[in-house]
Amino acid sequence: MNIGNKAWRSIWLGEDGCSVGVIDQRKLPHVFKTKTLRTWQDAADAIKSMVVRGAPLIGVTGAYGLMLALQSDATDKALNIAIKNLMATRPTAVNLRWALERMRKAVFLLPQSERAEAAKREVGLIVAEDVACCDAIGTYGLSILQKLAEDKCLKGEDLPIQILTHCNAGWLATVDWGTALAPIYKAFRKGVNLHVWVDETRPRNQGASLTSYELGCEGIPHTVIVDNAGGYLMQNNQVDLVLVGTDRTTKTGDVCNKIGTYLKALAAYDNNIPFYVALPISTIDWSIKEGLAEIPIEIRSENEVKQIPGRLLSLNGGVDIASVKLVPDFAKTFNPAFDITPARLVTAFITDKGILAATEEGLEAIYSCS
């Protein structure tokens, strides 16, 4: 997608053919910086410190991390150490496990001398597939948004369709296009009259900083709201559809996504508003059924709740980023990063294989899709 006049991806193979470039997402939207990863430890740090984030991108970064590991040491021991450490970086998004297992399968039977090249080939395939999946999610989701716009028109309402999204499930969370934002990009390019409500998404504010940045770069009309405003908007007919991504979805359709997603799903259900979840099939964890019981929820640092970073309003127009404290010194805080939305609250899944019912049978239909 575009930043200024230049097309970017969130991650790429360096020009030297052996390092990896990423956009450092921590200071966006105020500072645009890229970072070079040269070792698997760099990749692990980038995931852990959220230089890169978003389930599909975490998976791709893990895969690149393994490529980097094998370039310097292709023994079984080095392979296993890198996999173990990369896997431990963030626990919730299943794409990381999926990508690392796929990479292991692609290399472990090969002689050591061939492993690094094979890893590079495999990560190239994963990257290409991620882009193609998000593109397909965009196309399937487009049909839903077009239909909504037509229905609105038929009712004589010459108004934009109103979409509410949570966190960032755009191209910065994937390699390109995004999951939940891909249909929005495609619809906007097709001329669908739309507007996006962007949840700020405390505590790390991926909505306010990343989703707003992405949408703005593409010229898409949007408004950032505090996380608590969604219910009010829904009660006042200001939301036609909720569209979010997911970090892990069980085989029965329970959705694990950024903390606060569940509350939006409840409010949507209460107001009879469709709640769609967009995902590539690599985000489905076929080994589990019960989201609440079986998905490990990442508990992040208390500091993310206690403090808030932002750009200082300086008179000289400089870009100074600082954190300020929000709570009294004695305050304890708690910071679960994800929650579970039960399948019963999900209208349907928008996947790269089509639009699927939020049930075990619905998801299994993937196997019969071409």
Ligand code: MRU
């Ligand atoms: O903690 P993050 O920023 O890695 O979490 C990402 C999300 O939860 C997003 O909502 C997203 O939908 C999943 S990735 C497309």
